[in-house]
Each structure stands twice: as C-alpha cells, then as structure tokens.
Amino acid sequence: MIKTPGTMNSVSRMRHKENKSIGFVPTMGCLHEGHLSLVRKAKVECDVVVLSIFVNPIQFGPREDFKRYPRYPSKDKMLARREGVDYIFMPAPPVMYPENFQTCVLPGKLSSGLSGAARPGHFKGVCTVVAKLFNIVEPDTAYFGQKDFQQAQVVKQMIKDLNMNVGVKILPIVREPDGLAMSSRNRYLNDSERKEVPVLYESLREAKRLIRDGCRNTGKIKKTIKKTINTAKYVNIEYIKLLNPDTLEPVDKNDKKFLVVIAARVGKVRLIDNVIVS
Amino acid sequence: MIKTPGTMNSVSRMRHKENKSIGFVPTMGCLHEGHLSLVRKAKVECDVVVLSIFVNPIQFGPREDFKRYPRYPSKDKMLARREGVDYIFMPAPPVMYPENFQTCVLPGKLSSGLSGAARPGHFKGVCTVVAKLFNIVEPDTAYFGQKDFQQAQVVKQMIKDLNMNVGVKILPIVREPDGLAMSSRNRYLNDSERKEVPVLYESLREAKRLIRDGCRNTGKIKKTIKKTINTAKYVNIEYIKLLNPDTLEPVDKNDKKFLVVIAARVGKVRLIDNVIVS
Numbered sequence: 001m002i003k004t005p006g007t008m009n010s011v012s013r014m015r016h017k018e019n020k021s022i023g024f025v026p027t028m029g030c031l032h033e034g035h036l037s038l039v040r041k042a043k044v045e046c047d048v049v050v051l052s053i054f055v056n057p058i059q060f061g062p063r064e065d066f067k068r069y070p071r072y073p074s075k076d077k078m079l080a081r082r083e084g085v086d087y088i089f090m091p092a093p094p095v096m097y098p099e100n101f102q103t104c105v106l107p108g109k110l111s112s113g114l115s116g117a118a119r120p121g122h123f124k125g126v127c128t129v130v131a132k133l134f135n136i137v138e139p140d141t142a143y144f145g146q147k148d149f150q151q152a153q154v155v156k157q158m159i160k161d162l163n164m165n166v167g168v169k170i171l172p173i174v175r176e177p178d179g180l181a182m183s184s185r186n187r188y189l190n191d192s193e194r195k196e197v198p199v200l201y202e203s204l205r206e207a208k209r210l211i212r213d214g215c216r217n218t219g220k221i222k223k224t225i226k227k228t229i230n231t232a233k234y235v236n237i238e239y240i241k242l243l244n245p246d247t248l249e250p251v252d253k254n255d256k257k258f259l260v261v262i263a264a265r266v267g268k269v270r271l272i273d274n275v276i277v278s
Numbered sequence: 279m280i281k282t283p284g285t286m287n288s289v290s291r292m293r294h295k296e297n298k299s300i301g302f303v304p305t306m307g308c309l310h311e312g313h314l315s316l317v318r319k320a321k322v323e324c325d326v327v328v329l330s331i332f333v334n335p336i337q338f339g340p341r342e343d344f345k346r347y348p349r350y351p352s353k354d355k356m357l358a359r360r361e362g363v364d365y366i367f368m369p370a371p372p373v374m375y376p377e378n379f380q381t382c383v384l385p386g387k388l389s390s391g392l393s394g395a396a397r398p399g400h401f402k403g404v405c406t407v408v409a410k411l412f413n414i415v416e417p418d419t420a421y422f423g424q425k426d427f428q429q430a431q432v433v434k435q436m437i438k439d440l441n442m443n444v445g446v447k448i449l450p451i452v453r454e455p456d457g458l459a460m461s462s463r464n465r466y467l468n469d470s471e472r473k474e475v476p477v478l479y480e481s482l483r484e485a486k487r488l489i490r491d492g493c494r495n496t497g498k499i500k501k502t503i504k505k506t507i508n509t510a511k512y513v514n515i516e517y518i519k520l521l522n523p524d525t526l527e528p529v530d531k532n533d534k535k536f537l538v539v540i541a542a543r544v545g546k547v548r549l550i551d552n553v554i555v556s
Binding site: 100128136163164 | 283378379381382383384385387388402406409410413435436439442443
C-alpha cells in the first residue's frame with residue numbers, strides 16, 4: 001500500500017533498475033472480475049504489477065456520482081492481494097490535486113462524441129489523471145478494459161501524441177452470467193432494474209448476428225437494437241452507434257470491423273456496453 | 279544528430295542504463311550565447327547533454343512569424359558540437375505532429391496573462407511540445423532561460439501538476455554588451471531599431487534602482503519605465519508589469535521579490551525582457 005507519488009515513483013524506479021518490467025492497472029476501486037482479469041493478464045506478462053485505486057474527482061461532472069461512487073478499500077485490498085498485485089497505489093485527492101493545480105491534458109476529436117458528448121470534461125479528467133499516474137508509476141504496459149472503449153482509444157491516442165513510453169493492452173469485457181457487462185455502477189441498480197439490464201447485451205448480440213449475416217444497413221441494425229432494448233421498462237437509450245473502432249467515426253460500408261456501442265440510462269444510472277464485429 | 283523520437287528515446291534509455299544523468303536544453307535553434315550558457319551549465323551538471331532544435335509550429339499564432347523564424351541548422355550544429363553537446367535532436371514537424379495529432383497539454387492560470395494574453399494558444403503549444411520532448415528525451419534536468427520567465431514558470435507548474443520526473447533549472451538572461459537581452463528575434467531588427475532597443479534593459483535597471491532605494495509605489499515605477507522607453511521612437515510598449523515571481527500575480531507591498539517584466543513591439547518584432555529585484 002503506497003499513498004504518495006514520491007514513494008510510488010521511487011519503488012518503480014528501483015524495480016526498473018533491477019530490470020523488472022512493470023504492469024499497471026489503473027482503477028477507481030470497487031474491484032470486480034473485469035478489473036481482476038486485467039490484473040491476471042498483467043501478472044502473466046510483467047514482473048511487477050501495480051494497481052492504483054483513485055476515484056478521480058476531475059473526471060466527474062458537477063451533477064454526477066463522484067460523492068456516492070462506491071468505495072470499498074478493504075475489500076479491494078483483499079482482492080488485489082489475492083491476485084498477487086505487488087503494489088497498490090492509493091493516493092488521497094489533495095495529493096493528486098493540491099491547491100493551485102492547473103495543468104491538464106486535453107484530448108482531441110476522439111473524445112468529442114459518445115460519452116464525451118454526454119459527459120463534458122470527462123475525458124480531459126481521464127487523460128489528466130492517466131498522464132499523472134503514468135508519470136508516477138512509469139509502467140511498461142498499462143491494462144484497460146474494452147467496456148470503456150472510447151476511454152481506451154483516447155488514452156492510446158494521448159500516448160501516441162505525447163510520445164509516452166507506455167504500451168497499452170485492451171482486454172475483453174467480462175460479463176455476469178446473464179450477459180451484463182461488469183461495472184462498479186451495477187450496484188446502483190435496484191432489483192427490477194437489474195432484472196431488465198441484460199437486454200443491453202442481448203441487443204448487441206442480435207446486432208452482431210445481423211452484421212455477421214451480411215447486413216450493412218446501419219439504420220436496420222440500430223432499429224433492431226432499439227426494439228429489443230425498448231422491451232425493457234426502465235432502460236432508456238442514450239445512444240446507439242455503429243462506428244469504425246479505430247477512428248470512432250460512423251462506419252463506412254467497406255469497413256471490415258464494426259464497433260457497436262450503446263449507452264443507456266436506467267434510473268439515475270448510466271450504463272455502457274459494446275461489441276466489435278469483424 | 280538524431281531525427282526520430284524512437285531513436286532519441288532508445289539512446290536516452292541506453293545512457294540511463296549506464297547510470298548517466300541526462301541534461302536537456304530545448305531550443306528552436308538559431309543558437310546564441312543565451313542557449314550556449316544553458317548548454318555549458320548542463321555540461322557541468324550532467325553526464326550527457328541533449329540539445330533539441332525544433333521550431334514548434336503549434337506555439338505560433340496564425341499571424342505570427344513561424345515561417346520566417348530564423349533557421350540556421352548548420353551553424354547551430356557547429357556551435358553545439360563546439361560546446362560538447364552529445365546529441366542534437368532535430369525532428370521534422372510531421373514527425374512531431376503526424377496527421378490525426380490531437381492531444382494537447384493545457385496550462386492554467388499562470389499562462390493567462392502577459393505573453394499568454396498577447397499570444398493566445400502560445401503556452402498550450404509550448405507545454406505540449408515540452409511534454410513531448412520530455413517523454414522522448416527523458417532528461418534528469420532541463421535548462422531554460424530566464425528571459426522567457428513566464429514560460430519557465432508555466433513549464434515548472436506543468437511538471438509539478440503532471441508529476442513529470444524532470445528537474446528544471448532557470449539560468450540568468452545573457453545580454454549583448456549594450457544590455458539587450460539575447461534573442462533569436464533580435465536579428466529581425468533594422469539598424470535604427472537595433473540602436474534604440476537597449477532602452478528596454480535601461481528602463482529595467484532604473485526600476486531596479488528605484489525598488490532597491492525603497493520605492494514600493496508600482497505606479498511610480500511603471501511611469502519611470504514608460505518615460506525611459508518612450509524616449510525611443512520605434513519602441514512601443516505592450517505591457518509593463520510588477521509581479522510576484524512565483525505566482526505572476528501583481529506584487530503586494532509586502533512581497534520580498536519583485537519581477538519587473540516588459541514586452542514591446544519594435545516594428546513587427548515583439549521583444550520581452552525582465553529583472554528580478556530582491
């Protein structure tokens with residue numbers, strides 16, 4: 001358990017001196033199987049695994065769930081230890097954002113649509129904290145989940161644009177047995193909502209089937225998704241998009257890969273999910 | 279002479295593995311004694327000295343002098359070699375800003391006044407390129423000149439805010455025998471302008487004398503500076519400011535250090551100069 005950037009960086013530098021590779025899993029805590037799948041991959045690929053737990057205030061909007069975001073540090077520590085995490089980096093917000101903090105990392109057009117449109121400033125907050133964490137941990141490889149697909153793309157672009165010396169691995173979405181994508185926010189759902197939300201993945205599987213069957217009519221695909229989701233009473237669609245997974249631009253008929261991405265509001269909860277069809 | 283970020287970073291990492299410290303002097307070329315004083319300091323303090331030459335397009339405004347900014351690569355190389363620079367990093371603009379480049383580093387309130395007010399977007403361009411160069415070169419210490427005082431403060435703040443692992447040294451302004459602060463832009467001046475511009479430093483010395491004599495009346499100090507500069511026909515004051523050198527806020531009567539900073543237009547040329555009085 002490390003709480004200050006200075007100590008974390010010293011430890012990382014020491015391990016690098018020993019020629020150890022460092023794998024890094026940045027999280028906001030409330031660890032679930034999605035996070036743990038990242039840790040397991042990092043354990044296989046790297047000598048040392050660092051997991052950070054930091055609920056990053058600057059990536060939440062003023063009317064978002066920063067304060068009530070679930071925090072379970074003891075359970076997280078237990079899970080991280082059980083998976084063989086070597087260091088947990090868990091700084092307090094004033095350590096990361098002291099008085100007079102003012103420099104941010106500003107992402108570009110990849111961040112403007114989708115969740116970036118729904119959550120202004122969100123990806124600026126994400127890029128800023130990830131840049132800080134990369135400088136503190138100096139990892140060889142960082143691990144992200146595909147659930148936050150746009151986040152992963154925005155971070156990859158930041159690394160490229162700012163010449164950061166960090167490799168990125170994006171790992172598949174881990175799901176509950178009924179298909180719901182794992183997310184710390186799932187615990188906000190009440191029983192009736194929880195029963196309905198598997199409809200999101202169900203609709204994505206239908207889209208996948210349609211595309212694999214040769215359908216390239218994005219209007220038709222969206223309509224199918226919408227119809228399925230609308231069978232659920234509490235699930236309100238925010239967007240359904242068919243995109244090129246590299247550019248996040250609307251798919252072209254000649255694209256070989258389709259990213260189908262959806263966001264929905266369920267009560268006050270915002271859920272996202274996606275599939276890539278190739 | 280290194281032209282690509284990949285090669286530069288490999289070289290830096292190799293030298294770090296050998297436990298060598300790296301000193302870094304970022305420049306836009308057209309090297310003068312100001313730059314060379316930074317190189318000499320780096321030579322004394324570090325095992326390896328890297329000098330970059332890159333006229334950074336994104337820190338120039340659309341109506342500024344990017345295209346006509348003086349470029350003398352052969353002379354620069356000769357001067358750098360003579361001072362014992364180990365590596366010159368000289369990337370081409372498309373290598374630093376490939377198509378689809380979109381992520382920037384956005385500085386905060388330190389960048390909003392002074393040159394930041396006169397040159398919108400300038401310090402965003404500076405921070406972005408410096409962040410890139412730091413990631414490419416991975417220096418232990420970077421050297422900047424005090425002439426661009428605000429730039430040095432903005433970069434120091436960026437390093438602190440983004441947890442970059444780079445030390446910064448700010449070295450004194452190097453001047454021509456008649457007091458003019460060395461600057462690559464001085465060569466834009468015609469003979470009559472060149473004869474007049476030492477008035478800038480003369481006015482700063484007068485301000486220094488006044489303050490040392492106990493004057494804390496900022497209005498009076500500014501008036502003295504203005505009066506002196508206005509004896510020159512071609513020199514038009516852009517601003518005269520008395521600031522706290524750490525915060526760049528207007529000085530308070532209890533401050534122990536005064537930063538006196540001026541900017542002036544001489545024809546199309548923008549010149550800046552400053553002194554710190556303590």
